Amino acid sequence: xxxxxxxxxxxxxxxxxASRERGKIGNxxxxxxxxxxxxxxxxxxxxxxxxxxxxxxxxxxxxxxxAVDLAVIAVPALAVKRVMVECSEKRVKACxxxxxxxxxxxxxxxxxxxxxxxxxxxxxxVGPNCLGIFDAxxxxxxxxxxxxxxxxxxxxxxxxxxxxxxxxxxxIDWMSSKNYGVxxxxxxxxxxxxxxxxxxxxLLDDPLTKVICVYLEGVKxxxxxxNVAERVVKKKPIIVLKxxxxxxxxxxxxxxxxSLAGSDxxxxxxxxxxxxxxxxHLTEMFTFAxxxxxxxxxxxxxxxxxxxxxxxGVLAADETILKRLKFAKFSEKSKKILSKVVPSYGGINxxxxxxGDAGDDRYKKALDVFANDDNVDAVMCILLFQTAPITPRVVxxxxxxxxxxxxxxxxxxxxxxxxxxxxKILEENxxxxxxxxxxxxxxxxxxxxxxxxxxxxxxxxx
Amino acid sequence: xxxxxxxxxxxxxxxxxASRERGKIGNxxxxxxxxxxxxxxxxxxxxxxxxxxxxxxxxxxxxxxxAVDLAVIAVPALAVKRVMVECSEKRVKACxxxxxxxxxxxxxxxxxxxxxxxxxxxxxxVGPNCLGIFDAxxxxxxxxxxxxxxxxxxxxxxxxxxxxxxxxxxxIDWMSSKNYGVxxxxxxxxxxxxxxxxxxxxLLDDPLTKVICVYLEGVKxxxxxxNVAERVVKKKPIIVLKxxxxxxxxxxxxxxxxSLAGSDxxxxxxxxxxxxxxxxHLTEMFTFAxxxxxxxxxxxxxxxxxxxxxxxGVLAADETILKRLKFAKFSEKSKKILSKVVPSYGGINxxxxxxGDAGDDRYKKALDVFANDDNVDAVMCILLFQTAPITPRVVxxxxxxxxxxxxxxxxxxxxxxxxxxxxKILEENxxxxxxxxxxxxxxxxxxxxxxxxxxxxxxxxx
Numbered sequence: 001x002x003x004x005x006x007x008x009x010x011x012x013x014x015x016x017x018a019s020r021e022r023g024k025i026g027n028x029x030x031x032x033x034x035x036x037x038x039x040x041x042x043x044x045x046x047x048x049x050x051x052x053x054x055x056x057x058x059x060x061x062x063x064x065x066x067a068v069d070l071a072v073i074a075v076p077a078l079a080v081k082r083v084m085v086e087c088s089e090k091r092v093k094a095c096x097x098x099x100x101x102x103x104x105x106x107x108x109x110x111x112x113x114x115x116x117x118x119x120x121x122x123x124x125x126v127g128p129n130c131l132g133i134f135d136a137x138x139x140x141x142x143x144x145x146x147x148x149x150x151x152x153x154x155x156x157x158x159x160x161x162x163x164x165x166x167x168x169x170x171x172i173d174w175m176s177s178k179n180y181g182v183x184x185x186x187x188x189x190x191x192x193x194x195x196x197x198x199x200x201x202x203l204l205d206d207p208l209t210k211v212i213c214v215y216l217e218g219v220k221x222x223x224x225x226x227n228v229a230e231r232v233v234k235k236k237p238i239i240v241l242k243x244x245x246x247x248x249x250x251x252x253x254x255x256x257x258x259s260l261a262g263s264d265x266x267x268x269x270x271x272x273x274x275x276x277x278x279x280x281h282l283t284e285m286f287t288f289a290x291x292x293x294x295x296x297x298x299x300x301x302x303x304x305x306x307x308x309x310x311x312x313g314v315l316a317a318d319e320t321i322l323k324r325l326k327f328a329k330f331s332e333k334s335k336k337i338l339s340k341v342v343p344s345y346g347g348i349n350x351x352x353x354x355x356g357d358a359g360d361d362r363y364k365k366a367l368d369v370f371a372n373d374d375n376v377d378a379v380m381c382i383l384l385f386q387t388a389p390i391t392p393r394v395v396x397x398x399x400x401x402x403x404x405x406x407x408x409x410x411x412x413x414x415x416x417x418x419x420x421x422x423x424k425i426l427e428e429n430x431x432x433x434x435x436x437x438x439x440x441x442x443x444x445x446x447x448x449x450x451x452x453x454x455x456x457x458x459x460x461x462x
Numbered sequence: 463x464x465x466x467x468x469x470x471x472x473x474x475x476x477x478x479x480a481s482r483e484r485g486k487i488g489n490x491x492x493x494x495x496x497x498x499x500x501x502x503x504x505x506x507x508x509x510x511x512x513x514x515x516x517x518x519x520x521x522x523x524x525x526x527x528x529a530v531d532l533a534v535i536a537v538p539a540l541a542v543k544r545v546m547v548e549c550s551e552k553r554v555k556a557c558x559x560x561x562x563x564x565x566x567x568x569x570x571x572x573x574x575x576x577x578x579x580x581x582x583x584x585x586x587x588v589g590p591n592c593l594g595i596f597d598a599x600x601x602x603x604x605x606x607x608x609x610x611x612x613x614x615x616x617x618x619x620x621x622x623x624x625x626x627x628x629x630x631x632x633x634i635d636w637m638s639s640k641n642y643g644v645x646x647x648x649x650x651x652x653x654x655x656x657x658x659x660x661x662x663x664x665l666l667d668d669p670l671t672k673v674i675c676v677y678l679e680g681v682k683x684x685x686x687x688x689n690v691a692e693r694v695v696k697k698k699p700i701i702v703l704k705x706x707x708x709x710x711x712x713x714x715x716x717x718x719x720x721s722l723a724g725s726d727x728x729x730x731x732x733x734x735x736x737x738x739x740x741x742x743h744l745t746e747m748f749t750f751a752x753x754x755x756x757x758x759x760x761x762x763x764x765x766x767x768x769x770x771x772x773x774x775g776v777l778a779a780d781e782t783i784l785k786r787l788k789f790a791k792f793s794e795k796s797k798k799i800l801s802k803v804v805p806s807y808g809g810i811n812x813x814x815x816x817x818g819d820a821g822d823d824r825y826k827k828a829l830d831v832f833a834n835d836d837n838v839d840a841v842m843c844i845l846l847f848q849t850a851p852i853t854p855r856v857v858x859x860x861x862x863x864x865x866x867x868x869x870x871x872x873x874x875x876x877x878x879x880x881x882x883x884x885x886k887i888l889e890e891n892x893x894x895x896x897x898x899x900x901x902x903x904x905x906x907x908x909x910x911x912x913x914x915x916x917x918x919x920x921x922x923x924x
Contacts, residue, residue, distance in 0.1 A: 023850050151878040152846040166771020169848045170876045177878030249780035281900040309628020314578040318711035386631045414632045416613040416639030438743040
């Protein structure tokens with residue numbers, strides 16, 4: 001067993017500082033493990049109480065009558081040293097130190113003393129000053145934010161590594177409400193021991209992780225990060241959102257985690273060189289993650305855009321040209337078929353405007369053409385559900401394409417309740433839907449970008 | 463009465479081509495007027511039926527026994543000329559020609575013949591090839607898309623002018639589901655008579671319109687547009703989304719509306735010179751519209767950012783510096799008060815990190831300081847509702863600031879259901895809430911931008 005496995009698949013967990021008081025961190029964490037679906041053994045450690053949430057509490061982790069794989073530490077900063085000594089005597093394998101008040105507030109001495117104890121005992125540590133771990137498969141859940149305020153996402157293939165607890169928790173909550181599937185989430189805080197590179201290396205070999213998202217403010221060991229990232233992106237994409245890219249942001253970083261944001265130009269170069277995909281903001285990170293986790297990689301960068309609203313086709317065309325994409329030139333055979341699909345005044349263009357009175361059948365035929373035309377590498381399907389002739393059948397045609405065409409497809413669909421109900425069906429079937437042409441094109445661009453990175457190819461961008 | 467008033471406040475409406483058949487355009491439009499809340503008289507015109515939706519139908523508009531202010535025309539293209547002759551004999555004041563099949567498909571001759579008739583009779587025309595008009599106050603509603611697919615927004619102060627029916631309809635539907643308040647919506651199609659400049663000029667004096675959004679593919683008379691826009695922006699902001707800004711988009715425009723997109727550099731210069739605010743994409747247009755319709759203009763560009771999550775403060779700082787904004791330097795008095803609000807290790811910075819265990823009271827005190835500090839022109843309040851100490855009371859503090867401080871405030875709040883329920887209360891009270899730091903900063907930037915434009919001032923952007 002990899003040492004880091006103990007964080008995600010512990011057979012037994014001790015919550016040190018498990019509290020009886022609602023709202024306290026040690027209460028929330030202990031409740032997560034006991035009421036939740038976690039299958040291993042769980043023990044409470046509390047120096048003052050005999051019972052916590054109806055379960056026996058131990059005075060020290062050493063008193064627990066069986067082995068402990070993972071200790072979650074939620075005691076005050078000054079008590080952490082003593083607790084770590086006890087953990088080392090108990091031969092605990094891994095610790096999540098949630099407690100804050102270490103390096104991030106200038107208390108670097110305490111942090112290095114705690115690290116010394118862990119090192120000697122061979123205990124791996126996540127934290128301190130972090131939310132810790134959420135694993136949708138094993139149900140390890142050290143997030144101390146109440147479930148009514150912070151939703152837990154369903155199982156999926158996106159893993160997320162965050163230096164900031166706040167950014168991490170918001171993303172988890174958001175992913176849960178948007179029905180994204182998540183594998184592992186790690187808020188690693190001060191990175192006293194385990195840092196972003198260790199986690200990337202671990203996720204490289206995690207079969208349940210297909211896409212890795214990272215929120216980063218600063219990297220401790222740049223060379224190691226580049227080395228690991230380069231190996232990872234050959235197998236799965238890494239999407240990074242970097243906080244502190246400007247002088248003002250960088251100043252905010254130093255008062256936030258105490259780390260050095262460093263020169264953005266250096267990070268930019270490192271990301272480019274290693275093939276890490278950089279997101280400009282949170283929305284872009286979600287967009288990239290959704291596309292890369294759900295759609296196959298394209299064989300080229302020639303896209304087909306189909307629409308039932310001309311204006312949306314125009315906006316899509318504008319966005320396309322600003323990216324790595326180009327418009328597919330349909331084959332003669334395709335043009336012949338399409339000329340019977342599109343009304344005579346429409347014309348066979350790309351974006352292909354099926355015009356406002358298009359029903360499901362025109363979409364079906366256009367998608368069939370795209371599936372069979374070797375000049376088309378990827379498809380953006382604009383579906384404006386507001387028009388009368390469009391019925392829910394069109395959704396079946398798109399899902400059929402997604403299942404059989406072996407080409408990526410993204411949908412752009414915006415509007416109110418009716419549109420949302422249709423989008424939901426598409427997303428449940430693995431077709432990512434975006435509100436605006438801009439985001440849908442971003443998604444295709446990310447797929448092309450990663451296909452390039454993975455294969456080492458480079459397509460012309462004319 | 464201004465001639466264009468007849469489109470928005472007609473005393474009587476004739477729907478020419480009112481149909482008995484569900485799903486037909488003439489059926490939807492007639493239903494909108496009869497079942498809806500429109501207060502004027504409504505008449506059906508149908509050459510084949512005696513009754514439509516239970517109401518008497520007239521063979522010709524001329525047979526209607528009272529005056530007709532507005533005719534909505536939904537007959538086939540070839541019948542439009544005859545219908546227009548009848549409208550001119552009836553002395554109709556205004557026509558919305560929904561019918562397509564004119565200039566946009568190369569049928570320019572028919573279009574100019576119809577225009578000739580209208581001109582002679584002094585009839586003003588919106589269309590052809592358009593959705594027409596939605597007025598949330600008078601309940602004029604010629605949108606022929608069924609209400610179960612296309613929501614109608616509530617009354618408010620944003621008006622929207624769209625060259626594309628598809629873009630327009632999606633935006634109306636979206637605004638409705640996001641609870642935006644709308645005044646007037648006009649899809650003007652081929653702009654045979656009334657064009658974007660006429661509509662801007664009309665909305666300039668419309669007391670129910672505070673912000674004007676425009677989706678534009680091409681302008682017919684550039685000089686007139688600039689002249690009108692320049693006058694309008696002195697009184698209210700214009701936000702333009704321009705389709706066809708790239709070569710590919712421009713090609714798509716020509717096959718869409720047949721208009722010339724023109725060189726984007728020319729448009730960019732014209733927008734800058736006249737003070738039109740340009741949105742890069744739909745999301746930006748909404749963001750700008752929401753902020754400008756709900757918040758007061760700032761007196762300067764010095765913002766205060768407050769957060770309970772350090773990482774979000776970092777992201778906000780990064781965004782700020784890329785815009786026209788700068789960070790306020792708090793007064794000595796403010797610093798003294800804040801030093802008692804923020805935990806000792808937090809430090810008095812801007813972004814001001816109230817740290818993760820911040821409760822409502824810290825927010826209340828920080829907002830009070832911002833309200834009273836003359837160095838603060840505008841506020842971005844990051845509220846991460848996932849933490850345990852934050853309760854719904856914090857929402858009251860923000861609303862109080864918005865009502866009394868006479869400074870703009872925007873909120874950044876992301877997450878799932880709990881967060882959404884809090885955001886809804888804020889938005890119902892006129893505080894715009896955005897998902898990401900990036901959008902919230904965009905919103906503040908738009909307020910500063912328009913305050914600059916309106917006053918002719920220019921602030922330093924260091």
